[in-house]
Amino acid sequence: MLRRSVFVRGVGAYTPLGATWPETVAQLAAGATAIRPITRFDATGFPCTVAAAIDAPFPDEDRRLPYTRIAAREAWETARIRVDPARLGVFLGAESGRCQWATALGLAGAGRGPSGTFDHERFGREAPQFARRIDASVISPAAVATALAIEYGARGPVETVSLACASGSAAIVEAARAIRLGECDVALCGGVGADADPLMLAGFGLLGILSPRGVSCPFDAHRDGFIIGEGAAMLVLSAERGDASVELAGIGRSLDAHHLTAPEPDGDGAARAMIAALRDAGQPEIGYVQAHGTSTPLNDRIEVAAIKRALGAAVDRAHVSSSKGALGHWVAGAGALGALYAWEAVHAGLVLPTAGLTNPDPACDVPHVIGRAIAKEVDAALANAFAFGGANSCLVLRRAG
Amino acid sequence: MTRAVAIAHAAAVSAFGVGATGLGHALAEGAVLRGIPPEAPLANSRARKMMSRAAYLAARCLGDLVRELGWADGREQIGYFLGVGASGGSLDELMALLDESLVDGAFSLERFGTRGLAACNPLLAFQLMNNFTLCHGAILEGLGGPNSAVFSRGAGTVAALAEAVHAVRSGDCERAIAGGADAPTHPATIAELAREGLVARGLVAADAAALLALVPCPLPDHAATLVEGCAIASGRARSVIEAVDEAVDRTGIDRLAQVEVVVIAPWGPPASDALRSWVAARFPAATVVSTAALGESLAASAALAVIAGMDLIADPERSGHGGPRRALVLTLGVDGDPGAVVLSRGAA
Numbered sequence: 001m002l003r004r005s006v007f008v009r010g011v012g013a014y015t016p017l018g019a020t021w022p023e024t025v026a027q028l029a030a031g032a033t034a035i036r037p038i039t040r041f042d043a044t045g046f047p048c049t050v051a052a053a054i055d056a057p058f059p060d061e062d063r064r065l066p067y068t069r070i071a072a073r074e075a076w077e078t079a080r081i082r083v084d085p086a087r088l089g090v091f092l093g094a095e096s097g098r099c100q101w102a103t104a105l106g107l108a109g110a111g112r113g114p115s116g117t118f119d120h121e122r123f124g125r126e127a128p129q130f131a132r133r134i135d136a137s138v139i140s141p142a143a144v145a146t147a148l149a150i151e152y153g154a155r156g157p158v159e160t161v162s163l164a165c166a167s168g169s170a171a172i173v174e175a176a177r178a179i180r181l182g183e184c185d186v187a188l189c190g191g192v193g194a195d196a197d198p199l200m201l202a203g204f205g206l207l208g209i210l211s212p213r214g215v216s217c218p219f220d221a222h223r224d225g226f227i228i229g230e231g232a233a234m235l236v237l238s239a240e241r242g243d244a245s246v247e248l249a250g251i252g253r254s255l256d257a258h259h260l261t262a263p264e265p266d267g268d269g270a271a272r273a274m275i276a277a278l279r280d281a282g283q284p285e286i287g288y289v290q291a292h293g294t295s296t297p298l299n300d301r302i303e304v305a306a307i308k309r310a311l312g313a314a315v316d317r318a319h320v321s322s323s324k325g326a327l328g329h330w331v332a333g334a335g336a337l338g339a340l341y342a343w344e345a346v347h348a349g350l351v352l353p354t355a356g357l358t359n360p361d362p363a364c365d366v367p368h369v370i371g372r373a374i375a376k377e378v379d380a381a382l383a384n385a386f387a388f389g390g391a392n393s394c395l396v397l398r399r400a401g
Numbered sequence: 402m403t404r405a406v407a408i409a410h411a412a413a414v415s416a417f418g419v420g421a422t423g424l425g426h427a428l429a430e431g432a433v434l435r436g437i438p439p440e441a442p443l444a445n446s447r448a449r450k451m452m453s454r455a456a457y458l459a460a461r462c463l464g465d466l467v468r469e470l471g472w473a474d475g476r477e478q479i480g481y482f483l484g485v486g487a488s489g490g491s492l493d494e495l496m497a498l499l500d501e502s503l504v505d506g507a508f509s510l511e512r513f514g515t516r517g518l519a520a521c522n523p524l525l526a527f528q529l530m531n532n533f534t535l536c537h538g539a540i541l542e543g544l545g546g547p548n549s550a551v552f553s554r555g556a557g558t559v560a561a562l563a564e565a566v567h568a569v570r571s572g573d574c575e576r577a578i579a580g581g582a583d584a585p586t587h588p589a590t591i592a593e594l595a596r597e598g599l600v601a602r603g604l605v606a607a608d609a610a611a612l613l614a615l616v617p618c619p620l621p622d623h624a625a626t627l628v629e630g631c632a633i634a635s636g637r638a639r640s641v642i643e644a645v646d647e648a649v650d651r652t653g654i655d656r657l658a659q660v661e662v663v664v665i666a667p668w669g670p671p672a673s674d675a676l677r678s679w680v681a682a683r684f685p686a687a688t689v690v691s692t693a694a695l696g697e698s699l700a701a702s703a704a705l706a707v708i709a710g711m712d713l714i715a716d717p718e719r720s721g722h723g724g725p726r727r728a729l730v731l732t733l734g735v736d737g738d739p740g741a742v743v744l745s746r747g748a749a
Contacts, residue, residue, distance in 0.1 A: 045514025086647075094552075095531060096487055109499070111492055111588060123492075123588050141487065141531060141552040142736065146637075155635040155647075158738070159560050160552040162485060162531035170549055174564070181567065183632070183651065198510055202498075206523040253547040255481065255539045260451065260527055269545060272477075276547075276573075389536025391548055 006176045007244035007400060008347075009081055009186075010236035011340050012074025014067045015327055016052045016229065020074050025344060025352070029373035033326045033355040035216055035227050041198055047205030050214040052229030052328030053196035062097035063194040063230070068144050069151070071232035072188055076152070079236035081186060089156035089184035091175040092145040093167025093191030095332045144192060156184035162332070165292070167191055169335025169385035169393035172235065173251040179239050190234035191337070193330030200228060200331075207261060209296055216329075217356035218293035218322035219300050219364040226294045229328020233336035235343070246346045247400040249380070250281025256390030263299055263386065267306030273392035274310035274382060281396035286311055286318050287378035288345040289366075290338040292386045293322025293354065294329055303384065304364045311382075319376065321369040325355035335385030335393060342381035342397045349377050406569045407618035407625040408715075408744075409576075411708045412466035414438065414458050415609035416695045419465070424705070425664065425712030429690045437608055445541055451527040452537050455486060455700075458610035459582035460538035466578060466612050467542050477545035480574040482565040483535040484558025484581035484700040485550045490528035492588060494521060534582050546574045553581055553700035555668065555734015556633040559742060562613070562707065563631045569615050580704035582610035585697060599735055603669040607696025611704035613711075623747040626715040629727075630654045636737035641675040642682070645731060648741040649683075657743070660684055661725035662713050666692045666706035666732040668699075676731050688725070703732040707742050714746045 011021050016034035018024035027034075034052040043049040058066045113119030142160040149158045157178055161171040168191020175187035204210050204226075211225035237248060254276065256269035263270060270292075278286070289311070291303055308315050323337050330337055345351050353369040360368055380398035387393075411421035418435035427434065440457065443449055444464065449457060463481075472479065502508055502517035527533055535550040547568050551557040558581035565579030585594065585606035594600050618625050630652030636644040649657065663680045667673035673693055680689050690713065692706045710728035730742040 042510045043514065044511045045516075047518070109496075112496060123592075140554075142554065142557075146736070149635065150637060155637070155639075157560065157633055158635060159557065161549060162552045163535075163548075163550045164530055164532045167532075174549065174551075174560075177564065177567065198513060202513070202518050202521070203529065206518055206521060208523075253549070255536070255545045255548050257477065257539050257543045257545040259540065260533070260536065268477075272545070387532060387536075388530065389532050390540060391532060391536065391550070 004180050004182065004239045006179045006237050006239065006248040007241045008235055008246040008248055008343055009238045009242055009244050010075040010079025011343055012071040012078065013231065013233045013340055014070040015231040016054050017327065019070065021340060028326055028352045029350060031353055031355055031372050035328060038196065040196065043201065046201050047212065048201065048210035048214055050227060051196040052227060054230055064094060064097050064144050064192045065147055067194060067232040068148065068192045071190065071234040072148055075234040075236045076188065081236060081238060081242065083186040085153040085155045087156055087185040088152060088154040089175060089178050089187045090145050090149045090154050090158045091171040091187055091189040093161045093171040093332045093336060094141050094144050095162055096141050097143060148188060152188060163391050164387035164389060165331055165334050166385040166387035166391045166393040167332035167335065168233065169338065169383065169395060172336060172339055172395060173253060173393055175237050176248050176251050179237055185239045187237045188234065189237060190232065191333035191335055192232040193333035194230045195331050196228050196230050204228065211295065215356060216295045216325050218295040218325050218354050219360055219368060220357050221359045221361040223295040223297060223300060225296055226324060227328040229330050231327065231330055232333055233340045235339060241400060244400055246343050246397050248395060249398045250277040250396030252276025252280055252394045254392045258390055261388055263302045267302045267309065269390060270303060270306035270386055270392050271309040273394045274306065274384065277382065277394035277396045278310065281398060284380035284396065284398050286314060286380050286382050287376065288342065288351050288381040289318050289320045290341040290381065290383040291320050291322045292384045293324055295324055301363045304366055307366060315366055318367065319351050319369050320366040321352055321354040325357055338383040338385055339395055342383040342395065345378040345381045346397050346399055349375055351376050351378065403570050405618040406566045406615050406628050408628060408711055409614040409616045410466060410470050411613050411711060412462045412469065413611040413705060413708055414462050415611065415698065415705055416607050421708045423712060425690060425709035428692060428694060428709055429713065434694060448537060448541060451524045453490060453528045453534065454584035454587065454608060455582045456534045456537040458584065458608060459483065459534050460541055462610040462612050463538040463542050463578065466614055470614055476543040478574055479544045480546035480565055480568045480577035481535060481539050481544045481548045482561040482577065482579040483550050484553030484561045484703065485531050485534040486553065486583035486585065486700040487531060487590065497521060554736040555703055555732050556736060556738035556740045558700050558703040559631055559633050559732060559740030562742065565615055566628050566631060569617055575617065577615045578612050579615060580612035581700040583698050583700035584608040585699045599669060602671060605696045607698050609698035609701035609705060611701050611708055613704065613707060625747065626711045627745050629743040629745050631742040633738055633740045636739060641733065642679055645679045645739045648739040652741050652743050654743045659727050660687055660729045662690065662710065662728040663687045664690045664706045664710040664728060664730045666702045668697050668733060668735045672733040676733055699734065702734065703740055706730045706732055710744045714744060
């Protein structure tokens with residue numbers, strides 16, 4: 001049986017640089033960055049006090065759903081597609097949402113025993129009054145995909161992938177797999193990150209992986225960590241080409257099986273995922289690589305080595321850039337944003353730059369896109385996403401033939 | 402390339418104890434369960450400090466599985482697909498962080514930034530991220546193949562299993578491990594389940610992990626347990642009957658008349674009643690076995706049910722020569738989405 005092709009029928013994004021993908025692209029192409037001091041809460045004393053946050057006035061409780069709704073609506077409207085609800089699937093990369101601070105603190109305090117340690121019995125007595133204030137249907141990782149499924153009437157498969165920084169890319173992989181296997185004909189897929197909040201700033205800060213200088217500059221000699229960003233990126237994939245110009249041609253995944261935060265020193269896991277995606281796509285000539293490019297010293301260097309290993313000599317004919325210089329690290333949404341960068345390169349011949357990159361590290365010597373976007377005909381693009389814990393997910397998008 | 406996919410082995414840590422063999426028969430016979438065993442040290446004891454309870458259970462189960470299979474080589478090619486729940490960190494750690502963040506009894510974000518963080522174990526983040534339920538075990542055992550961590554309240558684990566089956570069937574990997582792990586007895590999860598009214602409606606939380614090892618099946622093999630099909634369906638805005646019908650239909654198996662055993666994994670009494678009604682209507686002659694006695698393990702329940710189904714059809718000595726050869730596994734988790742898995746013994 002021939003494998004069904006998967007076409008990108010529509011894209012949408014809600015980012016700190018724009019309420020739509022074209023608005024965002026216009027800013028990105030000019031080299032803009034969304035990284036600014038955090039104003040949503042007092043970040044005094046935190047290891048990093050900047051983020052690429054969305055300042056629009058959504059309720060503070062959980063911003064994943066409004067971000068995703070806006071991006072999904074744009075993707076759906078640009079797709080102009082009709083589908084039997086039973087043949088529509090929803091696949092989303094997302095981590096847990098947030099309840100209000102006061103509620104979380106009350107819940108945690110409910111279990112405080114006399115010695116200061118956690119007391120289960122006391123928690124059982126005191127917790128319900130706080131638990132009643134938490135809408136679990138909102139903060140669950142699955143809440144966003146479920147809400148989208150209801151909104152679009154989808155009765156096909158609905159999945160939430162929680163694979164940290166590879167979640168968005170892996171959700172797109174799942175969607176492509178489902179279409180290839182005939183489990184659905186159309187998939188609304190992508191990822192969302194809404195982590196510019198005290199808990200994640202604290203968590204990542206404790207790990208020492210945020211930029212102390214507050215600068216995101218992937219592949220730069222002075223890079224020293226990443227900056228949290230937020231937004232949603234969504235795609236509509238379909239088994240029917242319609243007027244699509246881009247095909248999702250290759251998917252590949254691997255695990256480093258090495259370390260909780262550090263990549264394999266030789267980039268073997270990342271390279272295996274890239275090679276798997278390239279093989280799945282039939283080894284097209286890659287004109288652009290949207291790197292995971294977090295701006296951490298180790299990851300960028302190892303990713304470049306892995307890209308060289310996967311592409312071989314062809315890397316000299318490709319351009320490489322990372323979204324994280326301009327938009328920060330969207331965590332569960334990062335891989336989906338990367339897919340949109342790759343789509344833009346193939347669809348419009350516009351290769352977006354790595355904001356913040358001014359002085360490339362000699363250890364990251366690939367053809368970078370510095371300053372502004374470049375125009376280039378790209379037949380195929382590779383988008384990388386690598387997660388804490390070592391999960392790697394790669395996509396190949398190419399011109400629909 | 403498409404190949405038949407067999408379950409080579411299974412491992413579990415659940416209210417049945419440690420192990421998978423005999424799980425289905427124990428449930429069918431109403432045997433007294435041993436209960437969830439105490440934690441045993443991992444080979445890498447330092448790793449436990451960074452793990453949530455669910456990650457520990459998954460890692461322990463995974464270690465048992467690969468050791469019992471003797472899968473020592475080529476682990477970098479083994480796929481790993483897991484249904485995972487919301488990971489829960491140590492509340493003692495969280496409280497230490499909060500204690501240092503109080504000013505005059507009130508929480509201060511500034512104090513949180515300046516002193517709270519310093520009081521907290523920097524490894525707390527590794528307990529909190531959902532994907533680490535998968536990644537800890539993968540790192541310890543060196544699994545490097547295709548993978549996914551699907552958030553699951555039931556159906557997500559069947560989706561993870563479906564992915565693993567596809568990965569083996571299509572040749573993406575020669576061996577894959579799939580299942581689920583969850584720790585719903587974590588106080589935050591219990592509070593959430595209570596808030597949703599599920600505890601009052603009969604849900605009894607139980608920690609568990611359950612994993613299946615999948616391989617291509619050399620044909621013919623009359624003893625192999627095959628995964629013939631697995632699928633999920635949406636339970637939104639329609640009856641359980643319709644939703645289960647669709648899930649079973651999506652498995653693509655056209656010989657369901659031969660189903661002799663149905664294993665159901667319902668999250669509580671209402672779901673159990675619904676699934677039993679479905680079975681009574683569609684397979685009135687089938688034997689029904691429920692995983693309810695194991696308690697509700699959320700992301701692990703569906704995998705436990707598959708192991709039970711495997712046990713009931715894959716043990717010719719206990720089931721007799723003419724014993725059941727095909728089992729249908731139905732899951733209905735707290736998300737309301739059903740999953741269906743069709744198992745059979747023997748490949749012609």
